[in-house]
Amino acid sequence: MTTTIIPNLQNFYNQSQQKQDNHFCDCTLQWRRGQLLVKPSGQVKQPYLPSLHNQPLLVECLKHSPVNLVSIDPKLGESSLRFWADACEQAHKPIFLRIPPGNKLPKQSSQSLRWLQRLIDWMIALVLLLIISPVMLILVMLIQSDSPESLFSCEWHVGQRGKLFRAIKFCTTKKYKLTPLGSWMCKYGVDNLPQLFNVLRGEMGLLGSRCWTLEDAVQLSLKEQRQLNNLPGITASWEVETQPKLLHLDSSTL
CATH class of the missing domain: 3.40.50 (Rossmann fold)
Incomplete structure (x- = not known):
């Protein structure tokens, strides 16, 4: 009641x-x-x-x-x-x-496969972080010298079944303007590398649906909101967000 x-x-x-x-x-x-x-x-x-x-x-x-x-x-x-x-x-x-429910609850076998996929994603993300940690350290030093105000941005995104979480990215702007280094990072999606930490925390997967920002999610129709039931993936977000974000930030600096 x-x-x-x-x-x-x-x-x-x-x-x-x-x-x-x-x-x-x-x-x-x-x-x-x-x-x-x-x-x-x-x-x-x-x-x-x-x-x-x-x-x-x-x-x-x-x-x-x-x-x-x-x-x-x-x-x-x-x-x-x-x-x-x-x-x-x-x-x-x-x-x-609060979003419309997705498909019916998966069977026990499907749930086991999902847990196995999550475990594989976690292991791959950990290995990738260990491999690219020198690159990320260099990027941190470059960002610090180029824009010492902030190293990371943590914006609200919508995860599986509508759960809100902070997606971690490298900061690419300085006083709301795109820096030259930030422009390069956005072009190749390098600013999204810290999202591997979101994978370790179980908030994202390596593969999956688009990870919607809170700003975009509230504009979805009821039918489109069903997508928010799925676990978002890094690769899908990079493909969708990189070019539009770059064009948007470039236009704001004109």
Whole structure:
């Protein structure tokens, strides 16, 4: 049975009539079997919760709550999703996008093959990291001399079954402009090499579907969101993202 997470608070208000003084849209919180569901507001009464608009308060609430995971509706928009994702990260709570279910649950044999594939990916990623570690060290030194502001970027991406995670990449920009070294790295996909660490963490595979950024994922149709049920792969992301990203960043510097 679904109920509001904090049903005993007073000062109830109708969310469809009252607007908050910030750029985040209002949302409705519901509690279901250890999961916190974050949905767009509707014609329901919801307790006033200051923590929904104050990230430090939200982090403290999540830390001291029995929430196992947070499931958030992509209709809330990118700003709200980032707000909740950052808070869940600080509170050490996993957060998932609410997406349409994919195919039926795989049989036991298929699950065993998937675990074997994950193990193979993990071993290959570890070997590749050991082999290319001198190259990555050189790139780190070059980036440090070319753009000492930041070595890595960790943007929110959508993983298997809608789980949000930070994809690790080399930083290729300086003050929002593409550096000459960054241009070369983007052209050949070298900036994505640190994503091998995401493979070791089980967030990505070597082969798989495209790894969507949070910004792109919220713009997908319901039918397209089914792709987010699959484990994203590094190779698919490199093929799709390298050239469009390079063209986009180049145009911003003109």
